[in-house]
Amino acid sequence: MTEPIVKLENIKKYFPIRGGVFSRVVGNIKAVDDVSFVINKGETLGLVGESGCGKSTLGRTILKLLDPTGGRAFYKNNDIFKTDKQQLRHLRRELQIIFQDPFSSLNPRLNVGEIIGESLEIHGEVSGKEKQERVEYMLEVCGLAPHHHRRYPHEFSGGQRQRIGIARALTLNPDFVVADEPISSLDVSIQAQIVNLMEELQDTFGLTYLFISHDLSMVRHISNNVAVMYLGKVVEICGKNELYQNPLHPYTQALLSAVPIMDPDAKSKRIILKGDVPSPANPPPGCNFNPRCRYAEERCRQEEPELREISPGHQVSCHLVEKGVGKLD
């Protein structure tokens, strides 16, 4: 069953840089630059990349929480960016988001019942006793006690708060959920609890996830497909086993090799990248990755590579893939 549910076409999100006396736009930070991919129903797409590569911005732009600069995003057959306010509100029932920081994403002045039930009221779904039942059901599904609805966020630990965040996102029975680093602020033993919960909920409610994370091991665990972003662009996208066993882009190879392995016997063949990620306000000409790439050639410095399908379902944006970069060692 591979029915596309979310389709992105050339999504762009630029943040203007203003300067001078009249605050004119003097440049753009290209946070997301020309990103296209498809997410299939019931699957999880893992979106990985280092901080500042635009993965969170992309997640928010898809849901129109940020105004897009260009491109089109489809949910089923609805063009998300073209909807008016009313239609968008209607669409939002189906499109939800789980935020990174469970400490700042819950209103401290509302109790848990109000936090979770708010959306039910806004969308005029149910109220009164039915709402109460729905809230208690959601709490239970997310592994909290139903009587917790009277408590306030500060009474909960980080892991529990993230459960509340998940319950809030799922009350309206959405189809598609953007999970923006849902586990990165949690302790290791709690991370596994939350990921298991997300997997169970996916089975129960038939959810589709866009799982944004910088934790490559966790992404391997939860995803069906993985997209790797670098400086606002997707550099590689394919099935997770293909990506972890046969990474083709030099950046993906370096990224995967950089993850410390919990095994004292493992001989690390680490590829150390030189330097830092360039500023997205002033990306290098040609391939974004060329200043740090150890294979870079003249062509990489001049011509921007396109995301191309190398083998079925495996897209890479690198001029040198055919030359078998990285296969040598």
Next chain:
Amino acid sequence: MSDLLQVKNLYTSFNTEDGVVPAVNGISFNLKHGESLGIVGESGCGKSVACLSIMRLIGHPGKVEADEIKLDGTELQALSEKKMRSMRGNDMAFIFQEPMTSLNPVYTIGFQLQEAIQLHQGLNKEQSQHKSIEMLEMVGIPRAEKVFSEYPHSLSGGMRQRAMIAMALSCEPKILFADEPTTALDVTIQAQILELMTDLRQRINTSIIFISHDLGVISEMVDRVIVMYCGIIIEDTDVRTLIKNPRHPYTIGLINSKPRIDVELERLEPISGSVPNPLNMPSGCPYHPRCESAMEICREKLPENHEIKDGHRVCCWLFSELGGKIKS
């Protein structure tokens, strides 16, 4: 090899409005010359506080008590504040977690480096400047001479952490505390810093105490590991044994709950529940409410240390003569 650092029964508590928070609850360990020791644990387990206590950097309302904190035979608790100050930076140095906040934003990198060198090594301005630039070059900062006169904000996170390492190593300390030095950094930058630290360790014979919550990083960086939970050491062994053959239920849980990049797992096995509130610690073993193998005695009495093999100690009743089996 002789012991460089000896810590015996270290207790650190904080007197807060809500009550006394016992952050470190009686830990003892030794560190040999040239050894690298890892301290692993989740947030709030007392790993950072333990190291700050050793350096006597715990201020009001904290209270440190220990039977013994000896560095190279010198009892640190007995030293005057002045003497202690000359030891910090000189004999023991600290790399903090956040390179963003641990450098002073209003002084140049060079000034901050020179300050320590002049103070501890008695070099003059010119010599210390020379030495500072040398240190910056050693930690792999490009155009070190320019960076010397730049402010922290103009450096990236990875570069700032390099500058911190340069500062910590500038006086050739006997012991270096690295408190999650790569947690705030991206993986590719983390790889750079870890490689640098491994390389430097081979060049200068400094003992390292490496604090981290990431068992992957720990297994690459250290010889021996201490696992902490709620202020006590629950397991202490060499890194290979810890990863391959962990014995304490918490260590086993910690390892099982982490997905692996090199192995595909069907389902993660998380530890149930969460870390107890330090103001309201459970009786007996602090881990018993989350432990699947908990016995009657675990609820009543804090377990003793059991040396199950040479150099492998576990703080758990399951290894006493009472027996009991680890359920998994």
